Amino acid sequence: MLAARLFRRALPVLRQARSYADAASGAPQMSFTFASPTQVFFREASVKQVDVPTLTGVFGILPAHVPTLQVLRPGVVTVFNDDGSSAKYFATLAAESLSLSEDRRQSLNILVSSGSVTVNADSSVQLLAEEAVPLDQLDVTAARANLEKAQSELVGTADEAVRAEVQISIEANEAIVKALE
Amino acid sequence: MSDFTIRLKSIKNIQKITKSMKMVAAAKYARAEKQLKPARVYGTGALALYEKADIKAPEDKVAKHLIVGVTSDRGLCGAIHSGVAKTIKNEIANLTGSGKEVMVINVGDKLRGLLHRTHGKHILLNCKEVGRKPPNFSDASVIATELLTSGYEFDQGSVIFNRFRSVISYKTDQKPLFSNDTVSSSENMGVYDDIDADVLRNYQEFALVNVIYLALKESSTSEQSARMTAMDSASKNASEMIDKLTLTFNRTRQAVITKELIEIISGAAAL
Numbered sequence: 001m002l003a004a005r006l007f008r009r010a011l012p013v014l015r016q017a018r019s020y021a022d023a024a025s026g027a028p029q030m031s032f033t034f035a036s037p038t039q040v041f042f043r044e045a046s047v048k049q050v051d052v053p054t055l056t057g058v059f060g061i062l063p064a065h066v067p068t069l070q071v072l073r074p075g076v077v078t079v080f081n082d083d084g085s086s087a088k089y090f091a092t093l094a095a096e097s098l099s100l101s102e103d104r105r106q107s108l109n110i111l112v113s114s115g116s117v118t119v120n121a122d123s124s125v126q127l128l129a130e131e132a133v134p135l136d137q138l139d140v141t142a143a144r145a146n147l148e149k150a151q152s153e154l155v156g157t158a159d160e161a162v163r164a165e166v167q168i169s170i171e172a173n174e175a176i177v178k179a180l181e
Numbered sequence: 182m183s184d185f186t187i188r189l190k191s192i193k194n195i196q197k198i199t200k201s202m203k204m205v206a207a208a209k210y211a212r213a214e215k216q217l218k219p220a221r222v223y224g225t226g227a228l229a230l231y232e233k234a235d236i237k238a239p240e241d242k243v244a245k246h247l248i249v250g251v252t253s254d255r256g257l258c259g260a261i262h263s264g265v266a267k268t269i270k271n272e273i274a275n276l277t278g279s280g281k282e283v284m285v286i287n288v289g290d291k292l293r294g295l296l297h298r299t300h301g302k303h304i305l306l307n308c309k310e311v312g313r314k315p316p317n318f319s320d321a322s323v324i325a326t327e328l329l330t331s332g333y334e335f336d337q338g339s340v341i342f343n344r345f346r347s348v349i350s351y352k353t354d355q356k357p358l359f360s361n362d363t364v365s366s367s368e369n370m371g372v373y374d375d376i377d378a379d380v381l382r383n384y385q386e387f388a389l390v391n392v393i394y395l396a397l398k399e400s401s402t403s404e405q406s407a408r409m410t411a412m413d414s415a416s417k418n419a420s421e422m423i424d425k426l427t428l429t430f431n432r433t434r435q436a437v438i439t440k441e442l443i444e445i446i447s448g449a450a451a452l
Contacts, residue, residue, distance in 0.1 A: 069380065071380055071387070120230065121233065
């Protein structure tokens with residue numbers, strides 16, 4: 001009898017807390033910052049995907065993309081929002097930086113890059129463009145006119161520096177025309 | 182009495198001038214502050230890589246330092262220029278004390294004036310015509326270009342500028358600059374995929390321009406707000422002086438009149 005009582009007291013009823021397993025942690029959100037020196041388009045926003053034109057090709061960046069650094073070339077940036085809508089921007093060199101002398105820029109290679117994109121390990125993306133405009137603010141007829149003018153200028157001049165500048169504006173205008181069509 | 186009138190007139194003129202300078206500075210400040218908002222997002226975005234990858238220059242290997250001091254050409258703005266100059270002088274003293282080589286780039290004539298007598302041999306470049314118009318991205322890229330073509334291979338650097346906090350306060354702040362070697366040999370950089378030397382070089386150059394741009398924007402906003410406060414207190418001091426002088430002037434005038442009256446009356450009484 002005594003033994004039984006002792007035995008019962010010695011064994012406390014073990015209560016185990018039981019609960020559901022933790023839900024799988026949600027896919028990492030992409031904190032997207034897209035800015036030019038004079039304007040901020042996205043600031044730590046959560047978006048689904050960003051398409052970025054870089055020197056090595058067009059990148060599509062989704063959340064949990066492997067970290068990387070890239071340099072932009074003039075072209076169209078497409079941002080796909082969480083709700084499915086998309087917004088397009090044209091990222092390019094600022095007009096003023098074209099006034100830097102050609103050989104200076106060649107040696108530094110600032111010529112072709114119009115910005116940079118950084119994807120970090122914590123899934124934050126910083127897209128910095130020297131100048132960016134929403135695509136709907138660009139006029140296709142004006143772009144075509146500029147393109148023709150630049151092409152005729154290229155034929156007409158032999159000065160290296162001027163040729164290179166004209167080359168950039170041709171590339172930029174071609175990209176604009178292609179994007180707007 | 183006439184010197185009172187001369188003094189009063191000149192102080193009144195000075196008060197008019199400081200008042201108008203204050204209003205001009207207020208207008209420029211409003212514009213600069215508006216442009217600072219996107220510039221800040223842009224600048225912090227540019228520095229995000231260095232913060233997130235926690236890039237630090239290895240302490241022992243760093244031998245060549247670069248300091249970019251950002252001020253402007255014009256004075257009458259309180260302690261803006263002297264604050265930056267003091268920080269730079271301290272940095273130079275620390276670094277040369279531990280045997281490192283330091284070179285300074287002056288953005289703004291005022292900084293050159295403050296540094297060239299005592300630290301002339303540390304000056305690498307001077308930039309003038311700063312502060313007349315609001316700074317833009319191409320100014321920053323010109324400075325960065327000159328820096329990169331100057332031939333000074335630095336291992337680590339910093340940009341020293343006045344960070345804007347509010348209308349009445351600013352603080353001298355530093356942002357780091359890293360060399361290509363430091364970045365590529367930093368341990369966390371291995372995480373970043375698909376980077377070759379060319380891409381990294383371009384990226385670094387662009388980041389350099391961005392940091393300088395941020396420093397220019399913050400510095401110009403701080404300078405305009407400081408000039409506004411300085412001119413405001415100058416106008417207040419001038420009004421105080423005018424009040425005091427007017428009182429003494431009136432007292433003197435009344436004393437002279439009283440003296441003449443007494444002379445006339447005593448003269449008449451003597452007759």
